Amino acid sequence: MNTALASLDVGDLACVRGSRLLFRNLYFKVEPGRALLIEGPNGAGKTSLLRLIAGFLAPAAGTIALHAGGNAVTEAEERGKHIGWFGHQDGLKPQLTAKENLSFFARLYGGNPAYVMPMLDWAGLLRAADFPVQYLSAGQKKRLALARLKLSNRSAWLLDEPFAALDAAGKKLVEQMLAEHCATGGIAVVATHEAISLEASKMTLGGNA
Amino acid sequence: MTALLSRDIRLSFRAGGGAMLALAFFASVAALVPLGIGPDLKLLARIAGGVLWIAASLAALLSLDRLFQADFEDGSLDLIALAPQSLEATAFAKIAAHWLTTGLPLTVLSPLLGLLFGLPPQAYPALMLSLLVGTPAISAIGAVGASLTLSIRRGGLILPLIVLPLLSPAVIFGAGAVLAVLDGLSNGALGLLAAFSLVAVVLAPFACAAGVRLNLAG
Numbered sequence: 001m002n003t004a005l006a007s008l009d010v011g012d013l014a015c016v017r018g019s020r021l022l023f024r025n026l027y028f029k030v031e032p033g034r035a036l037l038i039e040g041p042n043g044a045g046k047t048s049l050l051r052l053i054a055g056f057l058a059p060a061a062g063t064i065a066l067h068a069g070g071n072a073v074t075e076a077e078e079r080g081k082h083i084g085w086f087g088h089q090d091g092l093k094p095q096l097t098a099k100e101n102l103s104f105f106a107r108l109y110g111g112n113p114a115y116v117m118p119m120l121d122w123a124g125l126l127r128a129a130d131f132p133v134q135y136l137s138a139g140q141k142k143r144l145a146l147a148r149l150k151l152s153n154r155s156a157w158l159l160d161e162p163f164a165a166l167d168a169a170g171k172k173l174v175e176q177m178l179a180e181h182c183a184t185g186g187i188a189v190v191a192t193h194e195a196i197s198l199e200a201s202k203m204t205l206g207g208n209a
Numbered sequence: 210m211t212a213l214l215s216r217d218i219r220l221s222f223r224a225g226g227g228a229m230l231a232l233a234f235f236a237s238v239a240a241l242v243p244l245g246i247g248p249d250l251k252l253l254a255r256i257a258g259g260v261l262w263i264a265a266s267l268a269a270l271l272s273l274d275r276l277f278q279a280d281f282e283d284g285s286l287d288l289i290a291l292a293p294q295s296l297e298a299t300a301f302a303k304i305a306a307h308w309l310t311t312g313l314p315l316t317v318l319s320p321l322l323g324l325l326f327g328l329p330p331q332a333y334p335a336l337m338l339s340l341l342v343g344t345p346a347i348s349a350i351g352a353v354g355a356s357l358t359l360s361i362r363r364g365g366l367i368l369p370l371i372v373l374p375l376l377s378p379a380v381i382f383g384a385g386a387v388l389a390v391l392d393g394l395s396n397g398a399l400g401l402l403a404a405f406s407l408v409a410v411v412l413a414p415f416a417c418a419a420g421v422r423l424n425l426a427g
Binding site for chain 2: 104
């Protein structure tokens, strides 16, 4: 589905939240087809780093350069248009059904609505497709959010704790979709505490950065 | 943009959506006033425009605090902000959805409530027209307030303090348009109301987008 190559180049990045310095002098690169795992204790700034890359937060110092769709994108809001976001909140409307939730995002992101049912099938949610999301379990909601990420057709994925609440099969699903995404030249930055069976670089935030 | 519009409209008619709530609130406030004032038809007819306009403003406020806040709390706003369309277009779609589910139904309901006030027949067109052109301003200005308070818990309590003073021109011109008909005067209030509404609807999406950016970074 996704053919666009992407790469990420972060230089001398610093992040201040409130009046607290989370990290500084952060340099890293994510080459096309690579995944980067971000580890670190709670409060080290993993989520903040993802929000910086997505363009929600402005860095206190440093640069974030994303190459996507054949262009270098530095402007924060432009960068966001290449980001596939998987936050720790599910972003699903409890009153709408699984299918309605997914169809809405497919239309919003200019994706193909014909992929909605196959994606629900992929996530193992075909039988729950017409249930309001409020009746789904935490793991099923995560699966739905994963299906949405796949459907978003973006080349740079940012995932915040994707394994929380997922069962063993769900975890495999994440690893498999990450591997497929990277195989097409996309990149992924994943904040996680868990071991993951995927060829990926690792970076640890916190300590004395 | 149509994706967001149809989704917001659909949500407002589902459980806890608030469209029906606003309508019921509007009707109950407007129905209480004649009961409180007593059967002085002359007085009721004169205050009808003002009361309906105040009731409409308050009813629209009820559902405004969820306009951005609900999406912010469940993380939808992050995903919507990353969508291909600009935040300004997103804000405009949300304002339009809010108006279609509150302002427009209130306008349609208003003649029925006008009956409770013994409003003379010649005043109904002015009442409906004033609500039709004026309620978009309530949605637009309200959305600006909603975007500023979206990350505040119980932000709905601060929202009226920000929004109601800004709505006073709409209430003045809206009620004035109905009064002008009763007094047989030429009606300049409708034009001013339309101008106010137009400016609000054009500028509000930019202010909303700035408010959302500010809060997503917070």
